Amino acid sequence: xxxxxxxxxxxxxxxxxxxxxxxxxxxxxxxxxxxxxxxxxxxxxxxxxxxxxxxxxxxxxxxxxxxxxxxxxxxxxxxxxxxxxxxxxxxxxxxxxxxxxxxxxxxxxxxxxxxxxxxxxxxxxxxxxxxxxxxxxxxxxxxxxxxxxxxxxxxxxxxxxxxxxxxxxxxxxxxxxxxxxxxxxxxxxxxxxxxxxxxxxxxxxxxxxxxxxxxxxxxxxxxxxxxxxxxxxxxxxxxxxxxxxxxxxxxxxxxxxxxxxxxxxxxxxxxxxx
Amino acid sequence: xxxxxxxxxxxxxxxxxxxxxxxxxxxxxxxxxxxxxxxxxxxxxxxxxxxxxxxxxxxxxxxxxxxxxxxxxxxxxxxxxxxxx
Numbered sequence: 001x002x003x004x005x006x007x008x009x010x011x012x013x014x015x016x017x018x019x020x021x022x023x024x025x026x027x028x029x030x031x032x033x034x035x036x037x038x039x040x041x042x043x044x045x046x047x048x049x050x051x052x053x054x055x056x057x058x059x060x061x062x063x064x065x066x067x068x069x070x071x072x073x074x075x076x077x078x079x080x081x082x083x084x085x086x087x088x089x090x091x092x093x094x095x096x097x098x099x100x101x102x103x104x105x106x107x108x109x110x111x112x113x114x115x116x117x118x119x120x121x122x123x124x125x126x127x128x129x130x131x132x133x134x135x136x137x138x139x140x141x142x143x144x145x146x147x148x149x150x151x152x153x154x155x156x157x158x159x160x161x162x163x164x165x166x167x168x169x170x171x172x173x174x175x176x177x178x179x180x181x182x183x184x185x186x187x188x189x190x191x192x193x194x195x196x197x198x199x200x201x202x203x204x205x206x207x208x209x210x211x212x213x214x215x216x217x218x219x220x221x222x223x224x225x226x227x228x229x230x231x232x233x234x235x236x237x238x239x240x241x242x243x244x245x246x247x248x249x250x251x252x253x254x255x256x257x258x259x260x261x262x263x264x265x266x267x268x269x270x271x272x273x274x
Numbered sequence: 275x276x277x278x279x280x281x282x283x284x285x286x287x288x289x290x291x292x293x294x295x296x297x298x299x300x301x302x303x304x305x306x307x308x309x310x311x312x313x314x315x316x317x318x319x320x321x322x323x324x325x326x327x328x329x330x331x332x333x334x335x336x337x338x339x340x341x342x343x344x345x346x347x348x349x350x351x352x353x354x355x356x357x358x359x
Contacts, residue, residue, distance in 0.1 A: 001353075001354075009357070009359075012354050014353065014354070071338075071339065071340055072340075132359065135359065151353070151354060153354050153356055155356070155357050155358070155359045156356055156357055156358040156359030157356075157359055158354070158356050163346075164353055164354065165348040165349065165350050165351065165352045165353050166348075166352055166353070166354055166355070166356060167352030167354065167355030167356065168355075168356065169355075169356060169357050169358050173348040173351075173352045174345045174346070174347070174348055175345060175346040175347060175348045175349055176343065176344075176345055177343075177344040177345060177346050178343055178344040179341070179342070179343025179344060180343055181343065181345075181356065182359060183356055183357070183358045183359065184358065184359055185358035185359075186358075187357070187358045188357055188358055189358075216358050220342065220343035220344065220345045221340060221341060221342065221343045222340075222341025222342055222343055223341065223343075226340040226341050226343075227343060228359065229340060230340050231359075248339060248340055248342070249342050250340060250342050250343075251342065251343070251345055266342070267345070270344065270345045270346065271345065271346065271347050
């Protein structure tokens, strides 16, 4: 088992060459970091032109983000870069000051962007944030480099080739038989702005950090990409999250702020019938 | 006109009739054969294709929804502990 840091979290690789996995993460991080001024994402966000040509990698990530936005009813939204900055997450997490002024709410601007091949049209000033999607894509791509059974885990995202027993944040464990596992939550990334606690899971409907009743949501998906999008959307849906996951046949575990866990019916069924 | 030449003529006429009848039979058989092959083939000569939806359609449907993974109770201590994203 090998460990290294990338995308602001610890990456664990088992079953293959960690250098190959590290190269995948470095490739994605160089292009999509919000905090590297020379990343393609930073350049696109700074560009004053209404239409910009992006790289095929950028176009692929954005197309995936737009597809996931459609599949989640707009809850997974790549246009919330300004909302994150206004909430105070404008630099590497470790460098954030303890408190400061809170910026205005910045709701979704999904309807204002259009991607045709590698031509991106959006109003100048619209700040994209693709980091959630990109980390999940990097995990899926890194696990594809494994020559044998194993897994790649990065923060709350994990994808496996072959079964793997996984410890869940906050306690408990499951065996991931197939696909990916993702946990979205507000346990680790919290800070204060305007005297109030903020976090990185922005509700596109309000343009503010979500006031979800959940502390964290874990979902098993066919890939890390799908698990991550479903976990985020289920978190933002609040009390409707478990029923939404069940309607899609996805297994999810919801943990409240007081530590109580709520399991979707699919999660209960899959753990009971084996 | 001799009796021999009459017989020869009759034989020649019969040969012609047999030939015409044989050719007509072969023609009818050939037309029926080709027609049967074209309109009522016994079985396909190429590998049968499944009757399901085309692969491109299946892919489009599969991509139109988030896909489920599969979980089960753990069978050994966790190999890795995840955090939150």
